[in-house]
Amino acid sequence: MDSKGLSGGIYQPLSPEGIETIHDASMAILEKTGITYETGLEETVNMLADAGATVDLEAGRIRFPRGLIQNQVAKAPSRVVLYARDGKNDLDLTEDKVHLGTGGAAVKILDPETGQPRSSTLKDLYQLGRLVDALDHVHFFLRPCIPTDIPEAEYDINMFYACLKATGKHVMSGVNDESGLERVIDMAAMLAGGEEQLTAKPFISVITSFSISPLKLCTQSTRIMQACNRRGIPVALSAAPMSGSTGPMTMAGTLAQLHAEQMAGITICQLTRAGAPLLYGGIPGMANMATMGYRGGGVECGMMNAAIHQLSAHIQVPNYNSAGLTDAKLPDAQAGWEKAMTVLLGAMGGSNYMHHSAGMLESMLTVAHEQFVMDDEIIGMACKVLKGIEVDADHLALDVIDTVGPAGNFMMSPHTMKYMRSEYFQGNGVTDSKSRHQWEQGGALDARERARGLARKILESPETPYISEEIDQAIREKFNILLKTV
Amino acid sequence: MSIQDIFNAVIAFDEPTVAAKTQVELDAGTDINAILNDGLIGAMDEVGEKFSTGELFVPEMLMAAQAMKSGLAILKPLLAEGSSQRKGTVVIGTVKGDLHDIGKNLVAMMMEGAGFDVIDLGVDVDSEAFVKNAAEKQADVIALSALLTTTMPAMETTVKAVKEAGMSVRTIIGGAPVTQAFADQIGADGYSADAPGAVKLVKALVA
Numbered sequence: 137m138d139s140k141g142l143s144g145g146i147y148q149p150l151s152p153e154g155i156e157t158i159h160d161a162s163m164a165i166l167e168k169t170g171i172t173y174e175t176g177l178e179e180t181v182n183m184l185a186d187a188g189a190t191v192d193l194e195a196g197r198i199r200f201p202r203g204l205i206q207n208q209v210a211k212a213p214s215r216v217v218l219y220a221r222d223g224k225n226d227l228d229l230t231e232d233k234v235h236l237g238t239g240g241a242a243v244k245i246l247d248p249e250t251g252q253p254r255s256s257t258l259k260d261l262y263q264l265g266r267l268v269d270a271l272d273h274v275h276f277f278l279r280p281c282i283p284t285d286i287p288e289a290e291y292d293i294n295m296f297y298a299c300l301k302a303t304g305k306h307v308m309s310g311v312n313d314e315s316g317l318e319r320v321i322d323m324a325a326m327l328a329g330g331e332e333q334l335t336a337k338p339f340i341s342v343i344t345s346f347s348i349s350p351l352k353l354c355t356q357s358t359r360i361m362q363a364c365n366r367r368g369i370p371v372a373l374s375a376a377p378m379s380g381s382t383g384p385m386t387m388a389g390t391l392a393q394l395h396a397e398q399m400a401g402i403t404i405c406q407l408t409r410a411g412a413p414l415l416y417g418g419i420p421g422m423a424n425m426a427t428m429g430y431r432g433g434g435v436e437c438g439m440m441n442a443a444i445h446q447l448s449a450h451i452q453v454p455n456y457n458s459a460g461l462t463d464a465k466l467p468d469a470q471a472g473w474e475k476a477m478t479v480l481l482g483a484m485g486g487s488n489y490m491h492h493s494a495g496m497l498e499s500m501l502t503v504a505h506e507q508f509v510m511d512d513e514i515i516g517m518a519c520k521v522l523k524g525i526e527v528d529a530d531h532l533a534l535d536v537i538d539t540v541g542p543a544g545n546f547m548m549s550p551h552t553m554k555y556m557r558s559e560y561f562q563g564n565g566v567t568d569s570k571s572r573h574q575w576e577q578g579g580a581l582d583a584r585e586r587a588r589g590l591a592r593k594i595l596e597s598p599e600t601p602y603i604s605e606e607i608d609q610a611i612r613e614k615f616n617i618l619l620k621t622v
Numbered sequence: 623m624s625i626q627d628i629f630n631a632v633i634a635f636d637e638p639t640v641a642a643k644t645q646v647e648l649d650a651g652t653d654i655n656a657i658l659n660d661g662l663i664g665a666m667d668e669v670g671e672k673f674s675t676g677e678l679f680v681p682e683m684l685m686a687a688q689a690m691k692s693g694l695a696i697l698k699p700l701l702a703e704g705s706s707q708r709k710g711t712v713v714i715g716t717v718k719g720d721l722h723d724i725g726k727n728l729v730a731m732m733m734e735g736a737g738f739d740v741i742d743l744g745v746d747v748d749s750e751a752f753v754k755n756a757a758e759k760q761a762d763v764i765a766l767s768a769l770l771t772t773t774m775p776a777m778e779t780t781v782k783a784v785k786e787a788g789m790s791v792r793t794i795i796g797g798a799p800v801t802q803a804f805a806d807q808i809g810a811d812g813y814s815a816d817a818p819g820a821v822k823l824v825k826a827l828v829a
Contacts, residue, residue, distance in 0.1 A: 545724065547681045548688070556679055565676075573801065573815035 137561065139519035140225070140275040144486025145232035146522070149443045155450050158388060162396035162447075163202050165351070170199035171400050173353040180358055180404060187407050200400065208403040214452040216370055216413045218276070218489075219337040221327070221602060222269075222304025227276060229415065229454035232445075232486030234522060236459060236479065236515045237276035238268055238508070239491025241310075243284055246466065246497070246504035248591070253502055258283035258298055258619055260503075263595055264495065265302025267508050269602075270594045271564065273516035274494045274508065278308040278343070281503050286618050292316030293323060293615050296340065300327065301603050301619065308372065308491075310343040313356065314363050317342065321367060323611055327603065335368035342371050343417075346404070347397040349377030358404065365405050365412035372456040372489070373401040373417035378430060380423035387420070387440055394418040395447045402453065415456035415489055416448035424463075432461025432492075432499035433474035441478065442485025449486070457482070460493035460511055461500065467507045467584045471497060476514050483518040505595075506587035513563050520561040531555075565590055625652065625661040628693060632665030635685035637692045644693035654700055658737065662693045666735035670818030680728060683817065687731035694734065709736065710762040710828040713755050713791075715743035717776035722769035725797060725817075729765060732817040733824060749776070749783035756784070756791045762828045765820065766810075768797040778808040785809070792827045796820055 150158065173181060173196060181198065185191040187208075190199040215230035227235050245256040261283050268274045279295050286294055292311040299307040300323075311317045320340070321331065328334035344361035348354050364371045375397045377383030383390035398418045405412045420440035424431040431437075441457045448455035459482035464471035482490050494511035495503045536551040546552050566587045568575060575581075581589070603611070611617060624647050631639035640662075647657050669686040672678040678686075712733050716726045723745045730742045741759055743751055756764050764784060766777050777800075781793045794812040795805050805813035812827060814820040 547724065548684050552681050553685065556681060571798070571815055577815075 137272075137516065137520065137523075137558070139273045139516050140235050141228055141233045142483075142519055142522035143232045144234045144445075144482075144484050144522055146486075147442050147481055147484035148446060149439050149485075150446045154388075155446050158392050158395060158447060159450055161392040162399060163205065165392060165396040166200040166205060166400060167202060168199070169351065170197045171351040171353060171397070172196045173198065173358075174348075174355040176355040177353055177358060180353070180362065183407055184404070187403075198400075200403065205399050205403055208406040209399055209451050209453070211406040211410045212402050212451075212453045213411060213413055214454070216415060216454050217337075218306045218308075218341055218370060219339045220276075220304055220306045221300075221339050225275060225305045227306055227489065229488040232449065233488055234483050234486060234490075234519065235275040235488060236483065236490045236493040236519075237274050237278055237305075238264070238280040238494045239278035239308075239458070240280050240496050240500040240503070242281040242496065242501055242503045244498070244502040245281060246502060246506075248505045248588070248595075251466075255284040256281035256503065257285040258294060261295065262298040262302045262619055264503065264505070264508065265299050266599065267505060267591055267594055268494065269303035269305060269600065270597075271494070271508060271512035273512045273519065273564075274305075276306040276308065276489070277303045278491045279310075280495050288312065290616055290618060293319045294618050296320045296323065297611065297615070297617055298619050300324070300340070301608075304600070304602050306339055306341070308341045308343060310345070311360055314360060317360055317363055317367075319615060321369065323615060326607055326611060326614075331367075338368070338370055338413075340369070341415075342369055343374050344371045345374040345376075346401050347373075347375035349375055349382040349397060350393055351397060351400075353400075353404075361401070361405065362408045365408040365414075368413070370413040370415065371405070372415040373398060373405070374419065374456065375401070375417055376419040376421050376458075378421045378423035380425055381428055382423075383420070387436060387443070390420050391440060391443055391447065394420055394444065398448070399451070402451075414453070416451075416453040417456045418444040418448065419456075419458045420444050421458070430499045431463065432496070433463040433470070433478075435474075435477050435481075437461065438478035438481030441487060441490070442481050445485050445487040454488040456489045456491065457487050458492045459483075459487070459490040460514070461496055463499055465498050465502070467497065467504060467510055467587065471507065472510070472514075472583075475511060476518075479511075479514050480518045480521065483515075483522055505591035506584050509564060509566050509587040509590045510583065513566050516563060517561055531559075624650070625656060628657065628661035629665040629668075632662060632686055632690050632693070633668060635682065635689050637689040640689045641692040641696060644696045648696065648700075654697060657693075658697055658701075662690050662697075663735065663737050666690050666732070669735075670732065670821060674816065674818050684728065684731060687735045690735045691731075709738050710824070711739040711741065711759050712763045712765055712824060713741045713743065713752060713759060713761040714765040714767070715747035715752060716745040716767045716769075717773050717780060718746060718748045719776055720768050720770050720773035721745045722767070722797075725769065726765075726767035728817045729767070729796065729820045732821050733765075736821045736825065738824065749780040752780050753783050753787050753789070756789065757787070761791050763824050764791055764793045765824075766793065766795045768795070768800060771799045774799060774804065777804075777810070781808050781810050794820065794823055794827070
């Protein structure tokens, strides 16, 4: 089953009036409260002032007239295609078309051998890319963990390199600074055969966390975001307020603030370069009120992320957000129910690009090989729901029912052979549906062990060279690539 | 390499081709045992393996068995003439009070596919019928099926009746609620969780 790009939009937590009310509230926030900024953004602030924003330099406050927001938001493309190098996983992001993949910046991994948490490494990132490459329902590879074993100054080029080497699916990551972005674009252009080819079919994109919620521009990320706009590289305008700490306690309030932040960010991008490809990046979340940490696994995460898609669809911009987080520390039953809830709600909602959806544990802190395999299954099942139930003559099977007749059976009907593998979801093998006897004969493995076995099998298979030897050598001559050659 | 064609046609569930290629081989004077063992039975062994690993579904195994039988039908008259040694005879049925036959049919087809003579007594079969038929046909194995927990005791009754009749025929049991422990408890000679396993079990018992 090709699970990507199916249409959601069948779960709508906001009524049409609710959407209008929140959208209007967001406009009011930008008009009345406005946003603030870190130092070093003078150029951006001047650009906004020139376009008609009211800037109070003394108080550090930018307020937006509605017309300015409306005009600029209207320039953002309603469709963004993020390309893959494998020829089969291009992501057509528009309307309610659903895609799910990895994401996050975990610093720990459950060691594939011991099962115990340890710091994640560059090799881990590469191996996770290979794993995701083989999992059909994980539609893209956003670097899910940080290589804590290399110097931070080497993150940008090395994270992108490890991802691009490991998988032919679309690769997204963040960068630390503008020079890092330049290096990444240079390297990607070498793979594309030129920068023009790269921007025509961008197989990389960049997360820019331009907004420090509530309502404050981050200098570094805003500059990187604008640099991407100028270079034609798609950006995800990541912003993730938590209700109760960096957003108001209530869901509607958090959505209104986040939608305002998004429209301010989109305005900056479109003023920087009209038509710049971008993803509305609102990720509504909740603070854990007992610890003030991030509460990733709440069912309301699923509800709010479906709602934020309704708000992005309202302004006709494809969206990037989150599904599939859990607060569980290991791949246990809690991980299963929390992930299934938010992934299914997200898919039914119609979000276009849901990251965090595979591999994550402990909110966003830990990844595990086996969890990617399990989440591939959850995503596949959630997307199957979007296929719905086909009701046409062949699926009604009246002739078949007549031919088999009362008291017969359908086991050997050609109709059965025709639909046996396509009508129902066929998983990756992690789901056990054997008899107890067969299960016991297979070692009586629980879900985690079965998933570990499947992950091991994938990683033991030969590596697919997504960077040719020749280009690899040229890249290694030009950049400080730290991933060891295999 | 035409025996390979027969093998491939069984794997492809291609009934007409199995029959046609079997006839071609016979006409060409190929050894009937080679056609049977390397072509038809060999293919079903592979199908059984693929089923056990989950690669094939039940309907596909049935289709393969049906394709295999079309070849077997051509060989059968010749086999009766003694040009090939038969593997053994199995009497099979669903026990008294139980009307479920899907699993039993599957096992019967797989046994035929493996080269056994199979006498299928159908469903709701009482112990007397099993004993009588097994004696008449000089069966090597009686295979009992049950889907219901409530009809499992009928397996015990049948196994007992066979023993009381003083027959040397072996009894095996299977079905969703049945376990090895139950087989041991009622004194049956074997148990299998699935059809390919039942074939292996019977092969071992008649060896």
